Amino acid sequence: MKQLLTTVAFFILINVITGHAVHDDKNIGKQEPNTTKQLNDGNHIPIFGLGTFGWGDIPKIRQAINWAVESGYRHIDTAALYDNEAEVGQGISDVVRKGLVKREDLYVTTKLWNNKHARDQVVPALRESLAKLNLSYVDLYLIHTPLSSNEDRSPANIDYLETWQGMEEAKELGLAKSIGVSNFYTEQIDRIRAHSTIVPAVNQIEVHPSNTNETLVKDCFERNITVVAPFGFFVPRGKRPIKDDTTIKNIAQKYGKSVNQVLLRYSLDRDLIPIPKSTNENRIKENINVFDFHLTPEEVSIISSLNTNSSIFD
Numbered sequence: 605m606k607q608l609l610t611t612v613a614f615f616i617l618i619n620v621i622t623g624h625a626v627h628d629d630k631n632i633g634k635q636e637p638n639t640t641k642q643l644n645d646g647n648h649i650p651i652f653g654l655g656t657f658g659w660g661d662i663p664k665i666r667q668a669i670n671w672a673v674e675s676g677y678r679h680i681d682t683a684a685l686y687d688n689e690a691e692v693g694q695g696i697s698d699v700v701r702k703g704l705v706k707r708e709d710l711y712v713t714t715k716l717w718n719n720k721h722a723r724d725q726v727v728p729a730l731r732e733s734l735a736k737l738n739l740s741y742v743d744l745y746l747i748h749t750p751l752s753s754n755e756d757r758s759p760a761n762i763d764y765l766e767t768w769q770g771m772e773e774a775k776e777l778g779l780a781k782s783i784g785v786s787n788f789y790t791e792q793i794d795r796i797r798a799h800s801t802i803v804p805a806v807n808q809i810e811v812h813p814s815n816t817n818e819t820l821v822k823d824c825f826e827r828n829i830t831v832v833a834p835f836g837f838f839v840p841r842g843k844r845p846i847k848d849d850t851t852i853k854n855i856a857q858k859y860g861k862s863v864n865q866v867l868l869r870y871s872l873d874r875d876l877i878p879i880p881k882s883t884n885e886n887r888i889k890e891n892i893n894v895f896d897f898h899l900t901p902e903e904v905s906i907i908s909s910l911n912t913n914s915s916i917f918d
Contacts (some may be wrong), residue, residue: 637676637892641877643805644828647782649744650711651872652892653679655834655881662688664883669695671885673704675892681834681879683715683748684733693737712737713744715786716771721752721762726770730779745780746808747771749787764792765799772802782806784830790823797827808832811876813846813867816911821874832877851906859897862890866899870907873899 640648654672656665665688669680673695682692696712699705714737720729730745752762771783784806785793797803807824811817811833824831846852847863856866864880868891871878880891899907 635872636895638678641830643782643830644803645782645805647743647805649782649806649830649877650679651877652868652894653677653681653711653713653832653877653879654888655879656680656682656688656692657686657834657881658883659687661883662686662691665691666695666698668883668888670698671888672892673699673710675889677888677892678705678709679711679713679877679879681713681832682737683746684717684720684729685715685748689714689733689736693739697738707739711743712739713746714742715746715748716767717748718751718753719755719757719760721747721760721764721767723766723770723773726767727774727777727779730774734779741778742780744782744784744806745771745774746784746786746806747788750785750789750792764788765795768796768800768802772800775802784808790820793824793827793829803827804829806830806832808834810915811871811874812916813849813852813870813907813910814912814914815916816908818908818911821876825875830877832879833871834879834881846910849910851910855899855903855907861894861897864891865894867907869894869897869899870904873904 635651637650637652639651641651642648654668654677656668669692672680680692680696682689696707696710700707714733716726716729720726730742734740734742747764747767750764752760752764752767754760774780775783782805783802784804785796786808788804788807793804793807807829809817809820809831811821811831821831846867852863852866856863859866868878868880872894882888882891
């Protein structure tokens, strides 16, 4: 079970360092929640999103989507594993019906779980997700982890290269505009690059001050692969959680922001795409209120120095 949770935890993707991931020219100098980056396939992804993982919060997700879109979010991240795609879809239908946004204004990500890794399972799995979401396509479809399993959760011997072939078919069919991976290491990404037609557009991995993952992030950037960082702000450092660290508290006080907001800004200033999860209306609004300040390079380095290579589920 710990292995399962550990692989689930590694969701975080990082985006392109200067020269690799391209901000839209029209948005340069006025970064906002709906500012986008160009992926390596030419599509564009908003630089900030809403995460939805949390089985205990499934009944709250529909309302959270409404609050998020009302607050300016345009990027929503879910997964088959989260068992909330129907609720996410209901929330999307709500905001479209209210006229707050059109479907094409939203960027929706979902993920393929380990028990659907055979090539001929990928497209049917995505069609199942689309039916739950009540959508005709997703903007981004990710292999959730490189591990494959049977329905009983026992290990399956399916090479993720076979899985990637199914992902390419999903993109070719127009069911996913972009495809990518999650929790993949550099060596695994390079195998896909060497043996496939399409390069992953994104890698979603664990990145936060206790696990800065700088080598993997750098490797992704060098390969023009965007990195997304879902959660993991408060991993303990020794006996103190990051949120209680004096260094971060002092930075937060300087900018008149919360520790949460500083840590989200830290991700943005590392050119990552943060997708914080919340079902609390005030927290949803607070999380996105990070576009009126920047950390200095020195502050980013100071926060990175807190790294202890500690994973969320260690």
